[in-house]
Amino acid sequence: MAAVAAWLPFARAAAIGWVPIAANPMPAPPLQERQKGEDEKLGINVSGRRFETWRNTLEKYPDTLLGSPERDFFYDDETKEYFFDRDPDIFRHILNFYRTGKLHYPKSECISAYDEELAFFGIMPDIIGDCCYEDYKDRKRENAERLMDDQVSEAGDTVQPMTLREKMWRAFEDPHTSTLALVFYYVTGFFIAVSVMANVVETVPCGPKPGKTENLPCGERYALAFFCLDTACVMIFTAEYLLRLFAAPNRCLFMRSVMSIIDVVAILPYYIGLGITDNDDVSGAFVTLRVFRVFRIFKFSRHSQGLRILGYTLKSCASELGFLLFSLTMAIIIFATVMFYAEKNVASTKFTSIPAAFWYTIVTMTTLGYGDMVPDTWAGKIVGGICSLSGVLVIALPVPVIVSNFSRIYHQNQRADKRKAQKQARLARIRIAKNASGAHFINKKKKEQDREDKIKQGIDIEEEPKDSRFESQHHHLLRCLENTTGRDRHARYIKVGENMFNFACLL
Amino acid sequence: MGKKNSKLEPSLVKELTAKTYFTEKELQQWHKGFLKDCPNGTLNEEEFQKIYKQFFPFGDPSKFASFVFKVFDENKDGTIEFREFIYALSVTSRGSLEEKLEWAFRLYDLDQDGYITRDEMISIVTAIYEMVGNMVKLPEEENTPEKRVDRIFALMDKNGDGRLSMEEFQEGSKSDPSIVQALSLYDGLV
Numbered sequence A: 001m002a003a004v005a006a007w008l009p010f011a012r013a014a015a016i017g018w019v020p021i022a023a024n025p026m027p028a029p030p031l032q033e034r035q036k037g038e039d040e041k042l043g044i045n046v047s048g049r050r051f052e053t054w055r056n057t058l059e060k061y062p063d064t065l066l067g068s069p070e071r072d073f074f075y076d077d078e079t080k081e082y083f084f085d086r087d088p089d090i091f092r093h094i095l096n097f098y099r100t101g102k103l104h105y106p107k108s109e110c111i112s113a114y115d116e117e118l119a120f121f122g123i124m125p126d127i128i129g130d131c132c133y134e135d136y137k138d139r140k141r142e143n144a145e146r147l148m149d150d151q152v153s154e155a156g157d158t159v160q161p162m163t164l165r166e167k168m169w170r171a172f173e174d175p176h177t178s179t180l181a182l183v184f185y186y187v188t189g190f191f192i193a194v195s196v197m198a199n200v201v202e203t204v205p206c207g208p209k210p211g212k213t214e215n216l217p218c219g220e221r222y223a224l225a226f227f228c229l230d231t232a233c234v235m236i237f238t239a240e241y242l243l244r245l246f247a248a249p250n251r252c253l254f255m256r257s258v259m260s261i262i263d264v265v266a267i268l269p270y271y272i273g274l275g276i277t278d279n280d281d282v283s284g285a286f287v288t289l290r291v292f293r294v295f296r297i298f299k300f301s302r303h304s305q306g307l308r309i310l311g312y313t314l315k316s317c318a319s320e321l322g323f324l325l326f327s328l329t330m331a332i333i334i335f336a337t338v339m340f341y342a343e344k345n346v347a348s349t350k351f352t353s354i355p356a357a358f359w360y361t362i363v364t365m366t367t368l369g370y371g372d373m374v375p376d377t378w379a380g381k382i383v384g385g386i387c388s389l390s391g392v393l394v395i396a397l398p399v400p401v402i403v404s405n406f407s408r409i410y411h412q413n414q415r416a417d418k419r420k421a422q423k424q425a426r427l428a429r430i431r432i433a434k435n436a437s438g439a440h441f442i443n444k445k446k447k448e449q450d451r452e453d454k455i456k457q458g459i460d461i462e463e464e465p466k467d468s469r470f471e472s473q474h475h476h477l478l479r480c481l482e483n484t485t486g487r488d489r490h491a492r493y494i495k496v497g498e499n500m501f502n503f504a505c506l507l
Numbered sequence B: 001m002g003k004k005n006s007k008l009e010p011s012l013v014k015e016l017t018a019k020t021y022f023t024e025k026e027l028q029q030w031h032k033g034f035l036k037d038c039p040n041g042t043l044n045e046e047e048f049q050k051i052y053k054q055f056f057p058f059g060d061p062s063k064f065a066s067f068v069f070k071v072f073d074e075n076k077d078g079t080i081e082f083r084e085f086i087y088a089l090s091v092t093s094r095g096s097l098e099e100k101l102e103w104a105f106r107l108y109d110l111d112q113d114g115y116i117t118r119d120e121m122i123s124i125v126t127a128i129y130e131m132v133g134n135m136v137k138l139p140e141e142e143n144t145p146e147k148r149v150d151r152i153f154a155l156m157d158k159n160g161d162g163r164l165s166m167e168e169f170q171e172g173s174k175s176d177p178s179i180v181q182a183l184s185l186y187d188g189l190v
Helices: A004-021 A069-074 A088-100 A111-120 A130-154 A164-173 A179-202 A223-247 A251-256 A258-275 A280-302 A305-316 A318-343 A354-365 A378-396 A399-456 A469-485 A489-506 B010-019 B024-037 B045-055 B062-072 B082-094 B097-108 B118-132 B145-156 B166-174 B177-183
Strands: A041-046 A049-054 A081-084 A205-208 A215-217 B042-044 B079-081 B115-117 B163-165
Touching: A004 B045, A004 B062, A004 B082, A004 B097, A004 B118, A004 B177, A041 A088, A049 A088, A069 A081, A088 A111, A111 A130, A164 A179, A164 A223, A179 A223, A179 A280, A223 A251, A223 A258, A223 A280, A251 A258, A258 A280, A280 A305, A305 A318, A305 A399, A318 A354, A318 A378, A318 A399, A354 A378, B010 B024, B010 B082, B024 B082, B042 B045, B045 B062, B062 B082, B062 B097, B062 B118, B079 B082, B082 B097, B097 B118, B097 B166, B097 B177, B115 B118, B118 B145, B145 B166, B163 B166, B166 B177
Parallel strands: A041 A081
Antiparallel strands: A041 A049, A205 A215, B042 B079, B115 B163
């Protein structure tokens, strides 16, 4: 209950009930402090900074702390002023509210600190003036979103996995949970690298087969070796995919996720290749399939957080990328059309059609400038110049948005990781301290008890160094509790000691 | 801003200004304060007990608080709405002597049958003594609720039927100057 003082008349209603049966006459009520007419200046000392105001100013809003008798709780009789141990900078705004009736939100203050002060002084944030209300709401929403992100990332850390399936899933998702998971993580990473390297090296010319003159790529020269290597990698990948599929809590959802699609695309070409025989008709398709093997490199995104962030950034910047693409397409079409008609009449011109001119426009707008197609007429050259200048502008526009998105997401991830690490460290510290302190507490209790017994028996004891006041009072309290309930001492003390310690840690 | 019922409805305001001794401004102020502590607009017995416990921490005010709750709760629905709260407050702080005595009579008459029996009065006095706890030392001959109740009945029960009617109660209280003076104690303070 906030304003206990506000309920005083309510409790006085009880007094009516006592009167007829009172044994003695009632005492006179406390005199009113002053007449309603007079006014006086009140001194308010907030952490050393003195403020002064009229009493009537404060009492304009009697449902706040300063306007109600609650402030008397903070009255210091010696210095005849009200002392608050709060932030003086924010208090200035609160006092201005009483003076002017409008509450302003200073942009330089932290939103949570401001909210805390408002809550302490009993002022509802709803009355912030229109001039500052928008800003206040925006900051509040931002803060709430950030807190929610942090909470979401911190949740679900301590649940103990039950079944083998859940344990496997957890091992797959977070390789740091056990050494087996870590081994699995590194092994798969190694094989991904090996597979990609093999795909690359396959195409390098290795020198002719002995007895022949033709320079063959390594893939054909050591065909068997590469085939075995490929088979081994695909075995590993297939096993990994099946294990993940087994461990997934929601298999349909897992099968639809991006990573699992990449996994499937990485291993499917091999199996399809096994099925297809060395037939000329389909060898074209077979070659295409081999291209898909390069998708194995995307499997690395499970291993690299930076890659995941990049992918996530691109996804979240989809609208900016779409805008970029659209505006580029528009510009390409415009400039290609103009170039085509400008260069149409030149003999043996490369600009044979508008789609042919697209290539020139793209190369020019991205400032590549290969030089395989160049305009000859002066009109074409002018258009080409304008095209390259505008290309720079159009491409440069969406880039900062993408960069800032990436930066924001990257920092968010870093913050989440840092907080997780800090939490682990803190829990470890608490665990160590708890074990130490629980034993310490019981020892203290035993010592106290021994002292008491000795005193009872009249044995002289040497003065032990005085414990802190808190400890002696704490012991006394616990002994009262013990006497009241008469339950088993030790078991309860362990629990109480732990609870006290937990409470102290929260402070 | 944005709060649904932070202002009283005009019909309720009219009713309350007519029936109580408060002005509209005071009613609005009380309503705001009431809503701050009871955001859903009603006060249930548990919260009522909590308030009393804060004011009387040395004893056990729960029994007395429940009796007072019964008197506040006129329609007996188990909660105190703002209207009931203001009625009771108006009577106890600004009512006339008769109104206050009538309110006290309703407090003592636990079964609302129009008569205060000895047992009802003993319950009330016991509850009050419990509230006080160890603070007040009473003179020896009066330190049991029964003795106290006997004394009161001796004073007030004119027809000797062992129970007090409203008239006997009012007459008996008015004839005691200390009671009259005490009942006007808090006039003008709320």
